[in-house]
Amino acid sequence: xxxxxRSSVASSFGDKVFDFCNYIFMIFLIVVTLYPFINMLALSxxxxxxxxxxxxxxxxxVWTLRNYEYVFSETNVYFATFISAARTIxxxxxxxxxxxxxxYAVSRPEYKLRKFVSIVxxxxxxxxxxxIPEYLLIKNLDLLNTxxxxxxxxxxxxxxxxxIRSFIDGLPEGILESARIDGAGDFTVFIRIVLPLIVPALAxxxxxxxxxxWNSWFDVFLYNSSRADLSTLQYELVKIxxxxxxxxxxxxxxxxxxxxxRTRTVTPTSIRATMTIVASLPIIMVYPFLQRYFVKGLVxxxxxx
Amino acid sequence: xxxxxxxxxxxxxxxxxxxxxxxxxxxLVWVIVFKYLPLWGWLIAFQRYRLGKGLFDQTWVGLENxxxxxxxxxxxxxxxxxxxMSSLNLVLGFVTAxxxxxxxxxxRRVYFKRTVQxxxxxxHFVSWVVxxxxxxxxxxxxGIINNLLLKLNIIERPILWLGVGEYFWGILAVAEVxxxxxxxxxxxxxxxxxIDPTQYEAAQIDGASRFRRMWHITLPGIRPVIVLLLIMNLxxxxxxxxxxQYLLGNSMNIEYSENLDIFVLKYGIQLNNYGLATAAGIFxxxxxxxxxxxxxxxxxxxxxxxLY
Numbered sequence: 001x002x003x004x005x006r007s008s009v010a011s012s013f014g015d016k017v018f019d020f021c022n023y024i025f026m027i028f029l030i031v032v033t034l035y036p037f038i039n040m041l042a043l044s045x046x047x048x049x050x051x052x053x054x055x056x057x058x059x060x061x062v063w064t065l066r067n068y069e070y071v072f073s074e075t076n077v078y079f080a081t082f083i084s085a086a087r088t089i090x091x092x093x094x095x096x097x098x099x100x101x102x103x104y105a106v107s108r109p110e111y112k113l114r115k116f117v118s119i120v121x122x123x124x125x126x127x128x129x130x131x132i133p134e135y136l137l138i139k140n141l142d143l144l145n146t147x148x149x150x151x152x153x154x155x156x157x158x159x160x161x162x163x164i165r166s167f168i169d170g171l172p173e174g175i176l177e178s179a180r181i182d183g184a185g186d187f188t189v190f191i192r193i194v195l196p197l198i199v200p201a202l203a204x205x206x207x208x209x210x211x212x213x214w215n216s217w218f219d220v221f222l223y224n225s226s227r228a229d230l231s232t233l234q235y236e237l238v239k240i241x242x243x244x245x246x247x248x249x250x251x252x253x254x255x256x257x258x259x260x261x262r263t264r265t266v267t268p269t270s271i272r273a274t275m276t277i278v279a280s281l282p283i284i285m286v287y288p289f290l291q292r293y294f295v296k297g298l299v300x301x302x303x304x305x
Numbered sequence: 306x307x308x309x310x311x312x313x314x315x316x317x318x319x320x321x322x323x324x325x326x327x328x329x330x331x332x333l334v335w336v337i338v339f340k341y342l343p344l345w346g347w348l349i350a351f352q353r354y355r356l357g358k359g360l361f362d363q364t365w366v367g368l369e370n371x372x373x374x375x376x377x378x379x380x381x382x383x384x385x386x387x388x389x390m391s392s393l394n395l396v397l398g399f400v401t402a403x404x405x406x407x408x409x410x411x412x413r414r415v416y417f418k419r420t421v422q423x424x425x426x427x428x429h430f431v432s433w434v435v436x437x438x439x440x441x442x443x444x445x446x447x448g449i450i451n452n453l454l455l456k457l458n459i460i461e462r463p464i465l466w467l468g469v470g471e472y473f474w475g476i477l478a479v480a481e482v483x484x485x486x487x488x489x490x491x492x493x494x495x496x497x498x499x500i501d502p503t504q505y506e507a508a509q510i511d512g513a514s515r516f517r518r519m520w521h522i523t524l525p526g527i528r529p530v531i532v533l534l535l536i537m538n539l540x541x542x543x544x545x546x547x548x549x550q551y552l553l554g555n556s557m558n559i560e561y562s563e564n565l566d567i568f569v570l571k572y573g574i575q576l577n578n579y580g581l582a583t584a585a586g587i588f589x590x591x592x593x594x595x596x597x598x599x600x601x602x603x604x605x606x607x608x609x610x611x612l613y
Contacts, residue, residue: 014514014515014516015514015515018411018514018515018516019411019413019515022408022411022412023412023417025408026408026409026412026417026421029405029421029424029425030420030421030424032483033424033425033427033428033483033487034424034427035449036439036442036443037427037439039442039449040438040439040442054447057449098332101328101329101332102328102329102332104328105325105326105328105329106329108325110318110322111322111325111329112315112318112319112322113319113322113325113326113329113330117329117330117333120333120336120337121332121336124336124340124341126593126594126597126598127344127590127593127594128340128343128590129340129342129343129344129346129347129586129590130343130346130347130569130583130586130587130589130590131566131569131570131573131574131582131586132346132349132569132573132579132582132583132586133343133344133345133346133347133349133583133586134343134346135573135574136343136346136349137338137339137342137343137346141338152339153339155332155335156332156335156336185324186322186324186325186328187324187327187328190328211430214432215431215432215433215434216432217432217434218547218548222574234432234434237434237435237438238434238552241434241437241438241441241552269442272438272442273442276435276438276439279431279432279434279435280431280432280435283430283431284427284430284431287426287427287430288423291422291423291426295491295495298491298492299491299492299495
């Protein structure tokens, strides 16, 4: 009896130490995750020449909106933001609608081709044609240097189809049956009944597709790099990254550059910080509200396959 | 006779399903064009491919491109980088995600736990371009890492982290963890919720400490998920990623940063050696395919449901 009490006291002390360390660790994690973004935000709102002195961590020293003004007026960023938004909105709407429609069709038990169609799609998760054949395909389809190269190759996401399909499978069958008895065709059932019921799955998939679209740059680089008017925000940032890639090599170079640039109102660092914020802000503002959905969707899609 | 009437039955019921066909067959065409048709392009690997000529007007060279590929030292270096980076990523990714999931599970204040989780997902959602910018800024000569090390007198001069090839694998692994550790906990946390709570109560009555409960109940409880994910990820061992290596790679760390995908891009798009690039792409796809199918097979054998 004695020893039992002692051990429970000991373990509760141990538990307290554990809890304390755990909280410290979590706070460390939060700092490591958020600090780079806060630092970028501070740099983007700080006077560019002042930033060269260093010492900007969490808060701007000399407040200015000049960096944002510059980025949106003197560079291609204004238009690139528009293209990024367009491909995100159009790409997401088209892909989610089409993927949901396909998922509905292959979820119907009476559909004779459901197995065949499912297998043809799921099989594509195991291989890819590779960069060169895909490039030549896009070229032969005359999709090079068009906006549609952002949309058409991504119409169906197989993983997303699986997520939506398992959601449809989980719907009570009675609802769809009663609609069909009332004489509604499959398309009507899909639009009027299924779509409203699977909104949580659609939210999940929309987030995945929208994030993919917003963050893409490689297709811009590969297919549309000769069309400045089809560039996206992320690709503009890639170009900035590439151009400053060499300037971090030698501190002396950078110092000289900074001295020479005294008269300039912006610097590579300030432009980069500003564009990083512009490129990540929409996502930062949206994803926390969809957390409930994507956690569920990831688990469904991950386990059922 | 029976066969024939069955076939007729099949087509009859199919004609009643015109709407379902209209809703799915256009996408079947799409998938064939965009996913299966590029496989024809694999023929390029057996040709000396020149742009502007059709696929069947090219010079055929047999296995020449593959022979060149497997004799190329460059290719083996790239293969080494690919395998090392994806293995590091795999091991570190697993250990950190499982540890974080276990620790998150021990947080008692629900609100705090939610907040940490939400914040930890953030880097997963921003692009690699943004992440690469952050890595570069953090590791810059006047960046925070060098500043901290200088202040602590660990180093005397700033280190050019991205300028030393040997550091690249480590930097990449840490960047991957930073970006994805929160996201990777989701599936483990979901698995933890399925563990029977009475086990914890019993352990608590027996006086087991938090740490012991974590080690003896939670961890074994999510073991099936860990094993399954590990097997599935081994199937993707040739996928070491493309964006971070491409964006953080430079002429000084190229010996360590260049992986298979970059090799294909370089030979194909930049040097116009389409045959060799396609051969390398085929090598990757075929080996990956075998790995993934075996992984699926092993997972099934272990009595787990398939993942992907």
